[in-house]
Amino acid sequence: MPKVVLSGTAVRRFTGGQTELEVKATTFRRLILELDQRFPGLGRQVEDGMAIAIDGTIYQDAYNAPLGADSEIYLIPRIGGG
């Protein structure tokens, strides 16, 4: 199962401090749904305020980003710019 790491403290309040989660999800969309089911409110927080880095590539607003079983997956604060 893919392992997801929460980078930073922004969403750890939802998980009770847990920073690494094993998930069944195979896409970012399914990850949002699964997180919301396990930690109410976290899914929306992730969807609205976070990006996902999969094997070093950062995706933002990408429901279909694939989560591989062996992928390195980080949820990081969303990135903007100037």
Place this chain on the structure above:
Amino acid sequence: MTFIDKKSHLKVVGTRPIRPDGVEKVTGRAAFGADLAMPGMIFGKVKRSPHAHARIVSIKAEKALALPGVRAVVTSADFPNIPSEEAFVGEGPMNFRDLSRNCMARGKALYDGHAVAAVAATSEAIAAAALDLVEVEYEVLPHVIDVEDAMAADAPLLHDDLFTQGVDLKPAKPSNVAKRVHFELGDVTAGFREAEVVVEGRYATQPVHQAYIEPHACVASWNADGQSHVWTSSQGQFMVRAYCAKLLGMQIADLRVTPAEIGGGFGGKTLVYLEPVALLLSRKSGRPVKMVMSREEVFRGTGPTSGAVVEVKIGAKNDGRITAAQTVLKYQAGAFPGSPIGPGCMTGFAMYDLKNVDITGYDVVSNRPKVAAYRAPGAPIASFAVESAMDELARKLGMDPIALREKNAARDGTKAAYGPTLKDIGYVETLEAAKSHPHYQTKLGPNQGRGVASGFWFNIGGESSAAVHIAEDGTVAVVSGNPDIGGSRASMAMMAAEVLGIPVERVRPVVGDTSSIGYSFMTGGSRVTFATGMATIQATENVVEQLKKRAAMIWEISVDAVEWRDGAAYPAGPNAGDFDPLSLEAIAAKSAKTGGPIGSEISINAQGAGPGFATHICDVEVDKETGYVKILRYTAVQDVGRAIHPSYVEGQVQGGVAQGIGWALNEEYVYDTKGRLENPGFLDYRVPVASDLPMIEAVLVEVPNPKHPFGARGVGEVPIVPPMAAVANAIRDAIGIRMPNLPMSPPRVRAAIDKAAK
């Protein structure tokens, strides 16, 4: 389109054609925000708070409205009182309630220059006179300007409903600290135990304005049927449409926004200030309303980037290998939460392969204008502190500063301090290019010094639209949805020309309004050449497929037996040599007979923007009598992926460096004891001018981004990240004194020299 690995396969990308918007700009014909005039147009002006913090007891507009020529007065009572709603819709986290209250103060004025009312009149003079007739009664409140003062327990509170987020227990009391963020990797305590050398420092930066040459300006026309049109200079016509619709409760389709030519943004035009106000004045008056800020208003009423205090501690072994790194960053957000503290925390150490890192950040409100994005928001501040500390570490270790960075450099496979593993990056290549550059070998004279610093920025992709249309004569129009700030029209045209195999002069790029092209996220985040470029490439590829089909129809062969190269269709496979090639012009001339106009629009959400790294070398000479710092030579090495138009890329690098040098040496906001800004103009707020700077040499390192067909990665933000530390490190080298506080202006340098002499 697959990634083109070999540069030799490219014919247009990488060349330096004349910019498509150049003649209009140098002849003064380009239409900027303030240039539009409409029949019946009247003029709007903003009344601004003279107090840093005050309760608005009452606003009386009767006398202003009685002045002949005055058509409307607007206050916060005319804005919908929208609830707190956080979103990430622009260049960072946004609360629409705060955005509304930043455009027009509601209940309290939170900084000197905060808009409290606006008037529209038949002339600018009448509007200005009417401002004096709008009567505002204030109850002046205690104020706080500086970040650490604002964090104090007894500091005046800006918002009684602001409770610190990101702490384990919800605080019982409100605070000016909006948020605490924390990142950690490994065990920093163990890392410092392992260290043989430790450096520590406290660094402070000042808020600096983006200092775009063109002040904010717009025209708004609200029609009787509720449909409205705004012409404005911004970094995103779709951003203006979305924000105005949200703030005014409009249906998005009822608002059309046309982008004017833009005279600089650098992140500062990623918000709305005047546009919603002009729309309301137009609705009330029934006339189109033009609003143009003065330079003083730009300084007092729009967002600079944060000022900050950053504490850094780095530990290393005697061979230079870093064992632990720690920072605490305190960023000013201005009057509402939302400093770039997140990216500040994530970028400071991103150049290095570190096992043990601990980063804590605070987002702090104070009685200053709400901050706005500024190139690589948050990163230059963090990097000033970290790269200054790295210089101190190199000195303590007796190491060459580039060698120290090479020893610890992030490479493909390095886990960044903020989590993910980096890949396809070119940081080491920038260090190698800097080390081997002749600049690094030249000898220095008396009172001269050399500094080195590096920087990182993520770069982003995002939603982007582009359309490609073939005219009857085979020339090409490319329409994109992003204001052209850094040369995107040229790069869109070049990428389309590359795919079509034709000279770029046959491709004409334009920027569409919100009704003529699909949604595009704003121009920012170094994203447009990468992301909108991908949309352009895909739209052009669709066009090529259509051209091949038309040729197949004319030749009566299968489309699979048609190849496209060098701007023409060729019969291939079993039909090779059966027909003369059909050029783009020839196919375009037959478009009506072969199925109609040829064109394609593509909308995508581009992913895979490659991060950018840079290493800068700066030489200075310090006049010990006056404290004046002269920049003698500056070389900026940057991994740019692949430069689509190298001259524009070099311009981005040079511009970022110039702004960074201003941040380092001169720029700061000066407030009096009442919290009033004392230097809201370019005479007293000193940005570098051409005579202050040497020719900045941009060295483009090309480590292609495999996620983009031509290898492009963002280039516009990284250049402003290293300069402050590069200059500070050069001053340290020249006079033996570390300057931890910006700006390193002549009085401060002179004071530091005097203090050291005692």
